[in-house]
Amino acid sequence: MLTLGAHERFRLGxxxxxxxxxxxxxxxxxxxxxxxxxxxxxINEHAAIDExxxxxxxxxxxxxxxxxxxxxGEQQMLAIARAMISRPKMILLDEPSEGIMPVLVExxxxxxxxxxxxxxxxxxVEQNVEWALKLASRAVIIDQGEVVYESSAAALLADKDIQDxxxxx
Numbered sequence: 001m002l003t004l005g006a007h008e009r010f011r012l013g014x015x016x017x018x019x020x021x022x023x024x025x026x027x028x029x030x031x032x033x034x035x036x037x038x039x040x041x042x043i044n045e046h047a048a049i050d051e052x053x054x055x056x057x058x059x060x061x062x063x064x065x066x067x068x069x070x071x072x073g074e075q076q077m078l079a080i081a082r083a084m085i086s087r088p089k090m091i092l093l094d095e096p097s098e099g100i101m102p103v104l105v106e107x108x109x110x111x112x113x114x115x116x117x118x119x120x121x122x123x124x125v126e127q128n129v130e131w132a133l134k135l136a137s138r139a140v141i142i143d144q145g146e147v148v149y150e151s152s153a154a155a156l157l158a159d160k161d162i163q164d165x166x167x168x169x
Contacts, residue, residue: 010039013089017096021079023067029078030063036082043086052081055111073104080108090121097128109135129167133157141166 001009024032033049053060056077062070067078076096083091097105105128112122112135126132133139136153141162149162156162 007039010086010088015083015086015088015091017076017079017083017091017093019094019098021075023075023078025066025068027067028064029059029067029070032067032078033059033063033082033085036085040086048085048087052085055084055114056081071101073100076100077104077108080111084115084120088120090123091115092123092125094125095127096124097126097131105131129163130157 001012001014004012024035027035030049033052034045037043037045037048049063053063058074059078059081062074067075070078080091080093080096083093096108100108109131112124116122116135116137122135124132124136133153133156139149139151139153139156140147141149141156143166149156149166151159156167
C-alpha cells in the first residue's frame with residue numbers, strides 16, 4: 001500500500017481526512033463534496049450528496065454556502081463527508097477532534113459508530129485518547145515510529161501504567 005499512488009489507494013477503497021481539512025476556498029459545500037466523487041464511477045452524484053446531507057444535517061443546510069466560511073467543526077464535518085461520499089472501505093482520520101467544540105466531537109462519535117457498524121473500517125490518529133478508545137475496537141501506540149503497544153481498546157482503557165507512560169489520559 002505504501003508504494004501506491006494516492007489515486008490507486010483511493011481506487012482500493014481508502015478515504016483520507018487530513019488534519020488540516022483542506023476545504024477548497026471559493027467552492028461551496030456541494031462543490032467540495034463533488035470533489036470526493038471526481039475519481040469514482042458508478043456512484044450517482046445527486047443521490048450520493050442527498051445521502052451525505054441526511055448524515056450531516058448541518059451540511060444539508062449549507063450546501064450552497066462557501067465551505068471555508070463555516071466554523072472549524074463544520075469544516076471538519078465537510079472533510080469527513082467528502083471522504084465518505086465515495087463509500088470507501090476504510091477511512092484514515094488524522095486528529096478529527098482537534099480544535100472542535102465538544103458537542104461536535106460527540107456528533108462525530110455517533111457518526112463514527114454508525115460507520116463502524118455499517119462495516120467501514122476507521123483508523124483514527126487522535127490526541128483525545130479516551131474519546132478514541134471509547135470508539136475503537138483495537139488500540140496501537142506508536143512511539144518514535146515504533147509500535148510499543150497493541151491490544152484491544154478496552155485493555156488499554158484498563159491499563160493505567162501504559163496510559164500514564166504513553167497516553168496522558
